[in-house]
Amino acid sequence: MHERGQANDSGARVRDVIVVGGGPVGILLAGLLAVRGVDVEVVEQRAKPSLRSRAIGIHPPSLRALEQLGVAEEVLARAVRIRGGVVRSDGRTLGRLAFTETVDRMQSVISLPQFETEAVLRARFAELAPGRLRGGVTVTGVSERGGRVAVETAKTVETAKPGGTHGTVEGIGTGGTGEGGVSAGETLEARYVVAADGARSLVRDLLGIRCTARTGGETYLMSDYPDTGEHLGEAVLFFERGGVVESFPLPGGRRRWVAMTPTLQADATSDDLAALIRARTGTQLPPTTAEASAFSVQQRLATRLVAGRVVLIGDAAHQISPIGGQGMNLGWLDALQLAPALERALRDPEAASGVLGDYDRRRRRSARMAARQADFNMAMGGPVQGLRLRARNGLVRALAAPPASAVLARAFTMRWL
Incomplete structure (x- = not known):
């Protein structure tokens, strides 16, 4: 299909594609490329996968991508x-x-903690491309060299600190190796590189690509609790005077609860969140061993998603509010378009500019649409009183009735992105 097994001047292999970032978006893209016969490798800063729950919602368009990879049934x-x-x-x-x-399972909206989804994706990629996921590796430089992209690497050293761990970069030339045998200071080469390294993308910064900021700054607190059985199989939004409270089912008899807060409450506990939820909604939550997590919403869009032979995807390309479950799913829809685009660019170099330009335009448009929807979601969930509360509740009633309800359901399940 295209040239394989090329070597650079030092005799090292030149991959078709190197994906920087082994989270759910990067691994899904790598798997979709491997299914197409593309020679792909993933480098990931973390030495071990995160066990944080994080994203949980998976929408029908994303199930199409998982189906292409052959893991949809396992995820379901x-x-x-x-x-x-x-x-x-x-x-x-x-x-x-x-x-x-519909009874078609691929049209379902489902809930699964991100670390479980990631484990399924990693296992599938290991089947398709054994040994091609290299953990504990930080990218320190990216540059084009005559139809190839050179990726400079260093070993990631995990150092413990109060409240968790963080990664530091071991100096180039120290001789250390990461998982998969990458030496500190090794230069990898590929015909294309994809930056899937998250909202604080180092690759994007190295390329000098700016991000335009959208509305944001809203703060939330979330944790997982045993399910009381009151709202079986339903997501629940409590539009209350003090701000929205959201609840979503999880596997194993648990539920995710999220509440808007007036400020970022980084030191709050799950008991604090339960007390806030009880005060706003009257719901008494059972005790939990899960830790609470506070976050502030930031929304940004990269000014371009393609720079020569380097392409941005997922949070590296666009940071969308997690309220509404759009972030990971939007990245997966990026992957669903980028995989065939890269395959064609590799097979037909003359078409590369056109297909990657189309990817840039279409995914930036989708990201803008998703951001507008996120803005609407957050605005609807803000604290309100008096006439504004009655007006908002009246709008919700109208939107939840046919025919508007069908359009709204289509929007919330990302069927137009």
Whole structure:
């Protein structure tokens, strides 16, 4: 299909594609490329996968990507299906949305903690391309060299500190090796490089690509609790005076609870969150061993997603509010388009500029649409009083009724992105 097994001047192999970042977006893309016969390798800063729950929602368009990789059924078997959503305020139901009426499982909205999804993707990639995921490796430089991209690397050293771990970069030339045998200071080469290294993308910074900031700054607190069984199979949004509270089912009889907070509450506990939820909604949550996590919403879009032979994907390309479950799914939809685009660029170099330019335009457009939807989600969930509260509740009732409900359900399940 295209040239394979090339070597650089030192005799080292030149890959078709190197993916920088082994999170769910980078690994999915790498798997989709491997299925197409592309010679792909992944370098990941973390020596071990994160066990944080993080993203949980998986929408129908993403299931198409998982199906192409051959892991959709396994993910579905591990996940729980979200049948629809209910909106409540002051103890009353304002409306309901049914996400799907079909028996086609690939049209489901499902919930699965990110670390479990990532484990499935990593296992599949290991089957398709054994030994091609190299952990504990930090990229320190990226440059084009005559139709190839050189990727400078260093070993990542994990050092413990209070509250968790963080990675530091061991100096180039120290002779250390990361998982998979990458020496500190080794230069890897590929015909294309994909930056899937997250919102603080080092590759994007090395390329000098700027990000335009959108609205943001809202703060939230989340944790997971045992499911009380009150809202079986439904996502619940509590539009209350003090701010939104959201609840989503998880596998294993648990639920994710998220509440908007007036400020970033980095030191808050799960007990603090449970008390806030009880005060706003009247819901009494069971004790949990899970830790609370506070976060502040930032929304940014890279000014371009393609720079020569380097392409941005996922959070490196666009940072979208996690409210609404769009972040990981939007990155997967990037991968669904980028995999065939890269395959064609490798096979037909004359078409490369056109297909990658199309990727840039289409995915930036989708990211802008997703950001507008996230803006709407956050605005609807803000604290309100009096007439504004009644007006918002009236709008929710109207949106939850046909025909608007069908359009809204389509938007929340990302079927137009």
